Amino acid sequence: MREITVNYNGAPCYDILLDDSYSELAARIDQLGFSGRRIAIITDSNVGPLYAEAVASSLARISSEVLICTIPAGESNKTLAEIERLYAALIEAHFDRHDLLIALGGGVVGDMTGFCAATYLRGVSFVQLPTTLLAQADSSIGGKTGVDFSGYKNMVGAFYMPRLVYMNFSVLKTLPAREFSSGFAEIMKHGLIKDQSFYMWLVDHLYEINDRDPAVLAEMLQKSCEIKRAVVEADPKERGERALLNFGHTIGHAVEKAKNFELLHGECVALGCVAAAYISARRKMIGDDEYYEIRDMFVPFGLPISVEDVNPMDIVRLVHSDKKADRNSIRFILLEKLGHAVIRTDVTDEEISAAVEEILWREDGE
Numbered sequence: 001m002r003e004i005t006v007n008y009n010g011a012p013c014y015d016i017l018l019d020d021s022y023s024e025l026a027a028r029i030d031q032l033g034f035s036g037r038r039i040a041i042i043t044d045s046n047v048g049p050l051y052a053e054a055v056a057s058s059l060a061r062i063s064s065e066v067l068i069c070t071i072p073a074g075e076s077n078k079t080l081a082e083i084e085r086l087y088a089a090l091i092e093a094h095f096d097r098h099d100l101l102i103a104l105g106g107g108v109v110g111d112m113t114g115f116c117a118a119t120y121l122r123g124v125s126f127v128q129l130p131t132t133l134l135a136q137a138d139s140s141i142g143g144k145t146g147v148d149f150s151g152y153k154n155m156v157g158a159f160y161m162p163r164l165v166y167m168n169f170s171v172l173k174t175l176p177a178r179e180f181s182s183g184f185a186e187i188m189k190h191g192l193i194k195d196q197s198f199y200m201w202l203v204d205h206l207y208e209i210n211d212r213d214p215a216v217l218a219e220m221l222q223k224s225c226e227i228k229r230a231v232v233e234a235d236p237k238e239r240g241e242r243a244l245l246n247f248g249h250t251i252g253h254a255v256e257k258a259k260n261f262e263l264l265h266g267e268c269v270a271l272g273c274v275a276a277a278y279i280s281a282r283r284k285m286i287g288d289d290e291y292y293e294i295r296d297m298f299v300p301f302g303l304p305i306s307v308e309d310v311n312p313m314d315i316v317r318l319v320h321s322d323k324k325a326d327r328n329s330i331r332f333i334l335l336e337k338l339g340h341a342v343i344r345t346d347v348t349d350e351e352i353s354a355a356v357e358e359i360l361w362r363e364d365g366e
C-alpha cells in the first residue's frame with residue numbers, strides 16, 4: 001500500500017491510499033471515526049453492479065446501515081435533478097451530519113457525491129473511491145465538486161475536501177479501453193506541465209501502461225497524484241498556480257462542446273495539449289522538434305491528435321464563453337519547456353484559430 005498525505009492551508013487534511021484491493025477500507029473508515037454511523041455508497045449504473053456489493057459488505061461490520069444509491073451512468077446525468085434524488089434518499093434513510101457518503105465511481109460520481117456532501121445539511125463527510133484512471137489520477141484529488149448546468153460543465157459546485165481518497169487500482173481491469181486512454185491524457189498532462197522526467201518515464205513504460213501492468217500502474221498513479229497534490233496544496237482555490245492544471249483544457253473544453261460531447265474529456269484534453277504545445281512552439285518557447293514529439297506521443301497511448309468537422313472560429317467563440325474566461329483576457333497555459341508550464345493572458349484569437357487549424361484532420365493524413 002502506498003500513501004500520500006494532502007495538506008490544506010498548511011495542515012494535513014486527507015490521505016490518498018493506493019492499494020490493489022479494498023481490504024483496508026473498513027479499518028481506515030473506522031480510524032476516521034465512522035464506526036456505528038450510517039454510510040451511503042453513491043455509485044453509477046455501470047460501477048454499482050461490479051463493485052458496490054463487495055464494498056458494502058466490507059463496510060457492514062463497522063457501519064450501522066449501508067445504503068447503495070445508484071445514479072444512471074454518464075455525464076448527461078451530472079445534474080441538479082440527480083442531486084435532488086440523492087438528497088431525497090438520504091432524508092428518507094434519516095442521514096444526519098455525522099454519517100458518511102462514499103463516492104464509488106469515476107469523476108462524474110466523485111464530483112456529484114462531493115457536491116451532495118458539501119450541501120446536504122450544510123456539509124457531511126465524504127470519501128472518494130475513484131474507479132476510472134481519470135478519477136484516480138486527477139478528479140478525486142483537490143476538492144473540486146459540482147454538477148453541469150444548462151449545457152455548461154461544472155457550472156454549479158463547491159470546493160469541498162474528502163476525508164480520504166482510497167484508490168484500488170485493480171478495478172481498472174474492467175475499465176473500457178477508450179476510458180483508460182482518456183484518463184491517461186491527464187497523466188501525460190501532469191508530466192508535461194511539471195515533470196519532464198516523469199514524462200520520459202511514461203514514454204519508456206508505454207507497453208506496460210497499455211497492458212495495465214499493476215506494478216507500473218501503481219508507480220504511475222503515485223507519481224501523478226504527487227504532482228496533483230503539490231499543485232493543489234500550493235493553490236487550493238485556483239487563485240494562481242492551480243490554473244496550470246488547465247493545460248490543454250482551454251481549447252480542449254471548446255472542442256468537447258463543439259463536438260457535442262461525442263469525444264471523451266481526456267481525448268479533448270489530448271487535442272487541447274497538442275494545440276497549446278503548437279502555440280508554445282510558434283512563440284519559440286519550445287522547439288518544433290519538441291512540439292512534434294509531444295504531439296506524436298499521444299498516438300501510441302490511444303489518444304487523438306486531430307479532429308474532424310470543427311470550425312476554428314467556433315472554437316475561438318467557445319473559448320471566450322468558457323466560464324474561466326476572465327472578461328476579455330483568457331488565462332491560457334503554455335509550455336516554456338517540456339515539464340514546465342506557464343500562465344499567459346496574451347494569447348490571441350489568431351493563435352487559437354491557427355492551433356485549431358493545426359489539429360484539424362486532413363485527408364492527406366498530415
Ligand SMILES: NC(=O)c1ccc[n+]([C@@H]2O[C@H](COP(=O)([O-])OP(=O)(O)OC[C@H]3O[C@@H](n4cnc5c(N)ncnc54)[C@H](O)[C@@H]3O)[C@@H](O)[C@H]2O)c1
Nearest residue numbers: 046047073106107108109131132134135139144171174175
Ligand atoms: N473534480 C475535478 O477536479 C475534476 C477533474 C477532472 C475531471 N472532472 C470531472 O470528471 C468527469 C469525468 O470523469 P470520468 O472520465 O471518470 O467519467 P465517468 O465518471 O463518466 O466514468 C466513465 C465511464 O466509465 C464507467 N466506469 C467507471 N469505473 C469503471 C470501472 N472500474 N470499470 C468499468 N466501468 C467503469 C462509468 O460508469 C462511465 O460509464 C467529468 O464530469 C469532469 O468534469 C473533475
Ligand SMILES: [Zn+2]
Nearest residue numbers: 186249265269
Ligand atoms: Zn481534465
